[in-house]
Amino acid sequence: MASLTVRKLDEALKASLRLRAARAGRSVEDEVRMILREATEGPEAVSASPARNAIPQPHRSRAPEVKGLPRVTLIIGGGIAAYKALDLIRRLKERGIHVRCVMTRAAQQFVTPLTAGALADERCYTDLFDAQSEFDAGHIRLARDTDLIIVAPATADLMAKMAQGQADDLATAILLATNRPVLVAPAMNPLMWANPATKRNVAQLARDGVSFIGPNSGEMAEANEAGVGRMSEPTEIAIAAEAMLRPPHTGPLAGRRILITAGPTHEPIDPVRYIANRSSGKQGYAIAASAADAGADVTLISGPVDLDDPAGVRVIRVESARDMLAQVEAALPVDIAIFAAAVADWRVANAGEQKIKKTSSGMPPLQLVENPDILATISKRQQNRPQLVIGFAAETQNLIQNATSKLKRKGCDWIVANDVSPASGVMGGDRNTVHILTRGKAEAAVDVAVDSWPVMTKEEVADALIAKIAETMGQPTP
Numbered sequence: 173m174a175s176l177t178v179r180k181l182d183e184a185l186k187a188s189l190r191l192r193a194a195r196a197g198r199s200v201e202d203e204v205r206m207i208l209r210e211a212t213e214g215p216e217a218v219s220a221s222p223a224r225n226a227i228p229q230p231h232r233s234r235a236p237e238v239k240g241l242p243r244v245t246l247i248i249g250g251g252i253a254a255y256k257a258l259d260l261i262r263r264l265k266e267r268g269i270h271v272r273c274v275m276t277r278a279a280q281q282f283v284t285p286l287t288a289g290a291l292a293d294e295r296c297y298t299d300l301f302d303a304q305s306e307f308d309a310g311h312i313r314l315a316r317d318t319d320l321i322i323v324a325p326a327t328a329d330l331m332a333k334m335a336q337g338q339a340d341d342l343a344t345a346i347l348l349a350t351n352r353p354v355l356v357a358p359a360m361n362p363l364m365w366a367n368p369a370t371k372r373n374v375a376q377l378a379r380d381g382v383s384f385i386g387p388n389s390g391e392m393a394e395a396n397e398a399g400v401g402r403m404s405e406p407t408e409i410a411i412a413a414e415a416m417l418r419p420p421h422t423g424p425l426a427g428r429r430i431l432i433t434a435g436p437t438h439e440p441i442d443p444v445r446y447i448a449n450r451s452s453g454k455q456g457y458a459i460a461a462s463a464a465d466a467g468a469d470v471t472l473i474s475g476p477v478d479l480d481d482p483a484g485v486r487v488i489r490v491e492s493a494r495d496m497l498a499q500v501e502a503a504l505p506v507d508i509a510i511f512a513a514a515v516a517d518w519r520v521a522n523a524g525e526q527k528i529k530k531t532s533s534g535m536p537p538l539q540l541v542e543n544p545d546i547l548a549t550i551s552k553r554q555q556n557r558p559q560l561v562i563g564f565a566a567e568t569q570n571l572i573q574n575a576t577s578k579l580k581r582k583g584c585d586w587i588v589a590n591d592v593s594p595a596s597g598v599m600g601g602d603r604n605t606v607h608i609l610t611r612g613k614a615e616a617a618v619d620v621a622v623d624s625w626p627v628m629t630k631e632e633v634a635d636a637l638i639a640k641i642a643e644t645m646g647q648p649t650p
């Protein structure tokens with residue numbers, strides 16, 4: 173049998189082999205085997221068999237483009253606190269931060285790249301000279317294609333290397349090649365933290381512009397040891413990261429928390445069918461984007477829509493009205509709540525756990541029950557009622573009259589009324605004509621004031637509404 177040595181192939185062929193292997197997640201040797209099998213047994217034989225020796229990876233090797241989300245490269249160092257870095261991935265993702273992980277060789281003694289990759293939803297990078305890492309991102313992209321680098325846990329050794337500018341593995345090469353802010357969460361034994369060498373390194377790193385969080389004092393992993401050296405808790409690190417990524421805004425709604433609902437809800441009939449409506453979610457998403465631009469801290473609770481997350485907005489996706497209410501209540505307290513969602517009024521009481529089959533006995537009877545009214549529930553809360561509660565009134569006839577009675581019935585402060593009759597083209601369209609109904613002052617003769625705006629794009633409506641809110645709320649009390 174003929175033998176073949178990959179090393180002796182010409183450079184161009186070797187390079188394209190490496191690239192093919194990296195794309196398939198195989199070693200170069202396995203890729204050659206695959207090519208030979210393909211040549212002798214045909215492509216079907218190869219496609220039917222799983223890649224041998226392929227490293228199991230999370231379902232995607234590269235996360236989809238994350239528009240608008242701040243990005244963190246999390247470097248996990250080799251210490252017992254590495255397990256807390258896994259929780260940190262979750263805490264960052266909860267805050268709408270995209271996380272990409274890198275692990276040192278020592279970190280892999282404590283937690284696996286597979287776990288970190290699965291939590292981050294993108295493979296975890298470990299090797300400077302690994303063809304797949306270089307193909308997927310490359311250490312220069314890992315260093316620059318991010319908004320912040322977090323080192324957690326940062327061991328004494330890793331900080332010493334950083335202070336010295338060493339770059340003998342992927343983590344240190346990224347740290348040397350980056351031009352992004354770096355946040356370090358040290359974790360080590362109290363004697364190591366107190367050692368003059370560590371103090372020198374910390375001082376050097378601080379001079380170089382590196383930010384620190386912790387360490388905290390407390391019990392150590394070693395029996396009977398306590399003192400300063402425990403890594404900060406994942407939530408503390410996530411809050412510090414968020415403050416670096418989203419510095420306080422200066423817009424007219426800076427310091428205000430706003431909650432917005434948007435889109436339709438889907439109410440299940442059975443596991444494959446649901447009741448829905450034609451809402452696109454565009455108006456609610458535009459309001460969220462405008463509120464974020466005005467400096468507010470925005471949570472958008474969205475039903476199923478085909479829209480990208482607005483930049484700088486925390487987006488929570490839900491399906492049904494009941495899920496939406498639960499998430500709205502969980503997001504309280506807020507200063508302002510805007511209910512732009514087209515919540516289904518009814519759900520199916522007898523939704524099937526299995527797909528409902530056609531039978532000769534005719535159509536299945538669907539019993540409908542009323543969904544909770546989210547706007548009314550929040551407006552009538554005794555505790556944690558937002559200072560300003562705004563509802564929408566989607567009407568097809570008697571617009572102002574119906575909207576006025578909705579304002580009173582639901583107990584909100586303002587209603588944005590719009591005509592959603594098919595002729596208006598509002599549902600799913602890009603333009604909107606709205607009337608803002610506000611409760612008049614008690615002493616005023618009129619109890620509801622109506623402000624009618626001209627036809628505008630949904631973005632213009634959003635900007636005008638946010639401007640009116642800012643004017644009404646004034647400056648937050650510090």
Ligand code: CTP
Nearest residue numbers: 511512513515543544545546547563564565566
């Ligand atoms: N709304 C809600 N929860 C519901 C129904 C509606 O929070 N279960 C909110 C909507 O987000 C909107 C306002 O109530 O801000 C009015 O919604 P709309 O569909 O116009 O009114 P309904 O109360 O559903 O009344 P109707 O369908 O009879 O017009």
